[in-house]
Amino acid sequence: MTVLVTGGAGFIGSHVADALVERGHEVHVLDNLSTGRRRNIPSDAFFFEHDIRSDEASALVAEHQYEYLIHHAAQMDVRRSVEDPSFDADVNIRGLLNLVEAGVENGLRKVVFASTGGAIYGEPNYTPQDLNHQLQPQSPYGVAKLSAEKYLSYYRHQYDLDCVSLRYANVYGPRQNSYGEGGVVAIFARQMLSGEQPVIYGDGEQTRDFVYVGDVVRANLRALDIRGSGVFNVGTSQETSVNTLFRKIRDKAGASVEEKHESPKVGEQRRSVLDVEKTSQALGWTPQTSLDKGLNRTIDWFRRNLRE
Numbered sequence: 001m002t003v004l005v006t007g008g009a010g011f012i013g014s015h016v017a018d019a020l021v022e023r024g025h026e027v028h029v030l031d032n033l034s035t036g037r038r039r040n041i042p043s044d045a046f047f048f049e050h051d052i053r054s055d056e057a058s059a060l061v062a063e064h065q066y067e068y069l070i071h072h073a074a075q076m077d078v079r080r081s082v083e084d085p086s087f088d089a090d091v092n093i094r095g096l097l098n099l100v101e102a103g104v105e106n107g108l109r110k111v112v113f114a115s116t117g118g119a120i121y122g123e124p125n126y127t128p129q130d131l132n133h134q135l136q137p138q139s140p141y142g143v144a145k146l147s148a149e150k151y152l153s154y155y156r157h158q159y160d161l162d163c164v165s166l167r168y169a170n171v172y173g174p175r176q177n178s179y180g181e182g183g184v185v186a187i188f189a190r191q192m193l194s195g196e197q198p199v200i201y202g203d204g205e206q207t208r209d210f211v212y213v214g215d216v217v218r219a220n221l222r223a224l225d226i227r228g229s230g231v232f233n234v235g236t237s238q239e240t241s242v243n244t245l246f247r248k249i250r251d252k253a254g255a256s257v258e259e260k261h262e263s264p265k266v267g268e269q270r271r272s273v274l275d276v277e278k279t280s281q282a283l284g285w286t287p288q289t290s291l292d293k294g295l296n297r298t299i300d301w302f303r304r305n306l307r308e
């Protein structure tokens with residue numbers, strides 16, 4: 001079985017690609033290396049350096065007649081989506097359509113799509129946020145991800161294409177980009193290990209649901225294995241404040257920095273935490289990595305790869 005993994009040079013996509021190679025699949029990675037890195041791609045995978053919006057990308061899908069597409073390539077900088085909604089929509093909607101249009105004409109059977117929980121649900125009316133929670137995206141990024149889910153639902157009905165959208169919480173783990181808009185775990189870990197002073201924006205009592213990348217990979221494999229379609233949350237249902245995260249990483253990294261606060265980021269969500277009951281029932285998936293265990297693995301990795 002050959003699987004096309006877009007964004008397979010990035011953080012989550014490369015871990016998914018590793019797991020597929022390990023399971024004995026032929027893995028093709030499509031990535032334009034805009035934020036991904038060549039060294040993340042498993043050595044046994046085939047790599048195609050194209051933009052998902054390009055004619056080369058659609059020709060690749062047509063030529064190889066992939067049956068399985070795991071789609072992780074994205075413009076995932078929320079602030080950039082606010083500054084340039086057209087660019088965000090171009091990559092996150094048109095890029096997906098470019099691949100799926102070529103796919104449905106050439107035998108594509110299943111799409112697993114990396115969606116987002118936090119950015120689609122918006123500020124919680126109740127917690128944890130389940131699939132019935134109101135959808136109130138606050139950014140063009142969230143709007144585009146939701147639109148992509150809706151397009152997939154269209155392809156499912158029109159072409160009988162199986163589509164599974166996985167709404168991720170805040171994913172963390174080895175290889176996460178810690179520059180620019182990188183995840184807060186990666187940023188704190190790298191700064192504390194390098195003796196730099198991290199900044200907590202606002203009072204630090206804002207919360208997130210941090211899910212370890214290994215658990216996210218297992219959810220992708222389950223999504224590939226099940227028959228049929230669906231939308232599922234992928235998180236831990238555990239809420240952790242940025243202050244708590246800061247202290248845990250400081251202890252584990254052996255750093256001696258004080259908590260330094262600056263003004264809150266404009267428009268930043270206060271809380272986010274996902275209910276995973278339906279995921280557990282339908283996919284037979286539950287998160288298995290505690291925050292402490294996941295942070296230990298992540299910090300070990302950053303310690304070994306500080307210069308990357």
Ligand code: NAD
Nearest residue numbers: 007009010011012032033034035036051052073074114171
């Ligand atoms: P990442 O930046 O490490 O990976 C994205 C990959 O896509 C990169 O390798 C990048 O080079 C590639 N890419 C970007 N634009 C492309 C284009 N136009 N053509 C081809 N390749 C392109 O990010 P990640 O954290 O691994 O995120 C993977 C997916 O998961 C994204 O779709 C993201 O929206 C989603 N997601 C991530 C999180 C999280 O916490 N990291 C949360 C929710 C959803």
